[in-house]
Amino acid sequence: MKAFRPPSSRTAKAAAFSVHVFTALGAGVALIAMMEAVRGQWVAMFTWLGVALLIDGVDGPLARKIDVVRVLPDWSGDALDFVVDFITYVFVPAYAIMASGLLLPWTATVLGAAIVVSSALYFADRRMKTSDNHFRGFPALWNVAAFYLFLLQPPPAAASLAVLALIILTFVPLHVIHPVRVKRWRRLNLALIALWGVLALVALAQGFVVAWPVTSVLSAIGLYIVGADAVIRLFTR
Incomplete structure (x- = not known):
């Protein structure tokens, strides 16, 4: 038998809805x-x-703190989050990759479309x-x-192959750590993400023309996030 919960107050509902509005702002930013x-x-x-990205990082903890799911059961925060994430994480970047001239010209349109299609399927999976909060x-x-x-400005052929590899890896059951939610080495992960954010701002401020130490550290952190779990599993068998 479910425990009785009194109806939420107007103030609680307004606070909960404001979190949804905050999440939806991500679509406007996109x-x-x-x-x-x-x-x-x-x-x-x-x-x-x-x-x-900052909005996406803040809205989840806010929603859990205010208990938005209980206060506003008719509004799906998950659906809203998926819509905004698809636009900001996939659609706009796919256009940038396709239109930037970084890829081989004859591959750009095909790979851009493949990014969007493969990601749509991924979001539906x-x-x-x-269960341990890896992707x-x-x-x-x-x-x-x-x-x-x-940042790296690889040759167009290498860039096209890299994009193709990532599209394929979308459907490969490797585990990629979620830097915030994965419990193992969480403090290290958070510290690395903070460092990544600072160096990414440096790269943007300098128009991606940065010294090699900045590029090297950014690349190392990226490789760690993608490959750390695979390395751990390899050495703990």
Whole structure:
């Protein structure tokens, strides 16, 4: 028998709905980022995507603290989050990757479409997160992938192959750590993410023209996030 819970007050409902509005702001930020991308203002685009990333990092804890699911049961925060995440993590970055000239010209449109299609399927997969809070497969973090392409400026053939590899890895059952939710080495993970954020701001402030130590540390952190779990599993068998 379910325990009786008194109806939520208007104040509680207003607070809960404000969290949904805050989450939805990410869609507006994505539109601004898209406008900058169309203009070829890549640093401005990544700056706005960074704002969207901050919103995504804050809205979840806020929703849990206010107990939005209980207070507003008719509104799906998960559905709203998926919509905003798809735009900010996938759609806008896919356009940037496709239109930036970083890929082989004859592959750009096909790979851009493949990014969007594969990510849509990934978002629909109920197994996208494991029981220990890892992502299963490449977690459609195309905003981050695009950032590294702009940072590293690989030859077009290498860039196209890298994008193709990530699309394939979307459906490969490797485990990628969630830096916030995975319990193992959480303090280290959070420290590395904080360092990554600072260095990413440095890269943006300098128009992606940065000294090799900044590029090296950013690349090392990216490799750690993607490959740490695989290395741990290899040595703990």
